[in-house]
Amino acid sequence: MTRFNTRTARPAVSSPVTTTGHTAPTYEGATGHLRDAKSELFLLAVSNLVSVDTFYEPGAARDDRYERLVRRLAIEDPDWTAALLAWLRTDGNMRTAALVGAAEFTAERLLRQAPGYSRQVIASVLRRADEPGELLGYWTSRYGRAIPKPVKRGIADAVQRLYSGKSLLKYDTASKGYRFGDVLNLVHASPDPDKPWQGELFRYALDRRHNADTAVPPASDRTLTAHRALMALPVGERRAVVTGPGGAERLAAAGITWEALAGWLQGPMDAAAWEAVIPSMGLMALARNLRNFDEAGVSDEVAARVAARFTDPEQVRASRMFPFRWWAAYKHAPSLRWAHALETALGHSLANVPALGGRTLILVDRSPSMFPGYGFSTPNRSDIPLAEQAAVFGAALAIRAAAPTLVEFGQTSTVMDVPWGGSVLKLVERFGQIGGTDIPSAVKAHFDRHDRVVIVTDEQTRAGWLPSNCYGYGGMRETQIDDLIPKSVPVYMWNMAGYKAGAMPSGSGNRHTMGGLSDAAFGLIPLLDAGRDAKWPWE
Structure with missing residues (x-):
């Protein structure tokens, strides 16, 4: 009898977000699966807008968890953590989390007297000319006015790269606690040898900070002289x-x-x-x-x-705009003259969303914890809640899939009609709000020999229950994903909020968790479908 050479046989593959085998309850009481430190930090980092409360987790607790994970991994695996922070600020497009992470990475290594990495990490997360001052503001508010050498040198490296006449006009404003001149005074940045004009610019920034009415911009900087003429x-x-x-x-x-x-x-x-x-x-x-x-x-x-x-x-x-930003623009634009262009832009921003073959079940969480309200905000300062972000990604995947079953779910669930070649923006408009988070019930109601399952959610599901006849008596036991979906069918859980406990094991066995607000994670689905291991996005 054939046991292994079957039609459903698939090569074993792995993905980077990995659970440990330990459990803890989700916030809605189901058995949650804990991840290793790197996986927990990654999922939190790509969704954490520092000091923002979420539905289940206060901002202060969330920040504390993020900082503890960064500091731990700054010692245990500094190469990996440095790469995460650099990616987070660039392709990950998470500015504040990257900046805070770099500061805490450096603080821990200084505390442990661990050499190396810190200067490079600080420089790698500073990508805009206002960010050297932003990092100084964070550091001094947290650790006092003494600036360690690695912090000074990392900021000085960024200053050479970022400071120009145009950036000075845009970011060196009176509303900032640390002006360009203050940054230069504190870190003693030298002009870049390949930018001979930068010495005059630095002198002007210092003069402008202390003598705003009389400071004269360098004649060699056309932007600054043109600005002065217009202001006059x-x-x-x-x-x-x-x-x-x-x-x-x-x-x-x-x-x-x-x-x-x-x-x-x-x-x-x-x-x-x-x-x-x-x-x-x-x-x-x-x-x-x-x-x-x-x-x-x-x-x-x-x-x-x-x-x-x-x-x-x-x-x-x-x-590098997140896809949901194009939905936000469409949602708030009063006229339809922008609609086609915004649909096209959204399509460009979702370039990594694959056209999946076969039958795909797509479950999109529309429970209250995905919406603002109830005393908390979602991990997003805008009025585009996680539920709408999830809808953008779920709709885009469904529009491109060969045979999608698109479901919005909470405590109940509804199948949505997906027009072939239709508009993602129009499809997102049709999503509603449903109470509760019940992943098991949604899977039980809609899984029907699909080739794969994609669940876009914050993972904080309620427990589902199945009849149990164990130990010779009837009763109920908690439902797990493997009870409902054969192990040969891949399940891709897209985590939207970065909470500690997940809804299923991850990292192997056709069970994989992804995270982030961009579409990049979707590129892993066809890779894993094809039996190839997935890596961290910067590898």
């Missing part, structure tokens, strides 16, 4: 710059951002003002201001140019 114009003449020929070019050359333009004009942001500054705005700023454009009456011609940027795959990729 009488207020009554400034709107003529905006409406006159070459107004957009003059604003861009002087580093006038959309945030600063209204203050410079000392008047309303009408259509002419927006149309002058739109060419120099980044994609994120454009997506967030569509309502303002419509309310100001920006012309269709200019709107078409904005839409063309949204449909450019290179610009969308370069923006």
Whole structure:
């Protein structure tokens, strides 16, 4: 009798998020599966917006868990932790978590007198010119004004890379506790030898910090001199710059951002003002201001140019915007003239979502813990809750799958119609809210010989129950995933919130957990389907 050479035989594969075999209850009382330290840190890091309460976990407790894990792994495996933090700030696009992680990584290594790594880790997470000051603000509020050498040197490395005339105008503002000049004073950064202009810029930043009224920008910096000229114009003449020929070019050359333009004009942001500054705005700023454009009456011609940027795959990729940001732009835009471009941009941002063959069951969690309210927010400062983020990813996977069964679930569940080649944005609009989190019941109701199962959730499920005849008497026992889905069928659990206990074992045996707010994790599904091991995203 054939035991192993069967149609369902699959090569054993592994994935990086791994459970230990130990258990603890989920927040809704089911048996939860604990992960090793690296896996727990990864899932928490990709969903943690520092100091933000979640439905089940206060922000302070969440931050403490994150810091303890970083500090532990800074000693146990500094190479892995350094790579995680660098990836987190770049492809992971989690700015604050990366910055806090780098500071705590360094603090622990200094405490243990462990040499190496710290300077490089600090420099690796500083990617924007306001972040050296941000890191100093965190460090001094946590550890006092004494700045250790690795922190100084890592920040100085970043200063050489990031400080320019344009970045000074954008980020060196009076609202900051640590101005560019303060950072330079504290870390003693030298100009980059390959940037001969940087010495004058540094001197100007110091002078501007202490003598704002009399500081004169270096003549060699065209952005700073152009900005000074525009700022010297009488207020009554400034709107003529905006409406006159070459107004957009003059604003861009002087580093006038959309945030600063209204203050410079000392008047309303009408259509002419927006149309002058739109060419120099980044994609994120454009997506967030569509309502303002419509309310100001920006012309269709200019709107078409904005839409063309949204449909450019290179610009969308370069923006590193999370897919749900395009849903947010669509949700808040009052007119439909943006709809097609936003759908296209969302598609570009979901480039890693595979077109899965066979039959795929996709379960999307719509329980209260995935929504804001009940005294807590979700791990997201915007008004786009985890439930809507989950819906974006579930809808995108369903639209591209050959034979999807898309289900929204909570304590009950509903199958959703998936139009072939339809709109992800329109499909997301149809999701609702369902009380409770009951993964076992949703699986029992809808699994029917599917080739794979994808569950997008915070994993905090209630226990499901099955009849038990153990020990010679009837009763009930708690349901596990393996009771409901054959071990030969892969289950991919997409963790949206980074809680400690998960809903199933992970890392092997066709049971795999992924995490993060980008689409990158979906690229692992066809890899694991094909019998190939998955690695950490930076490997």
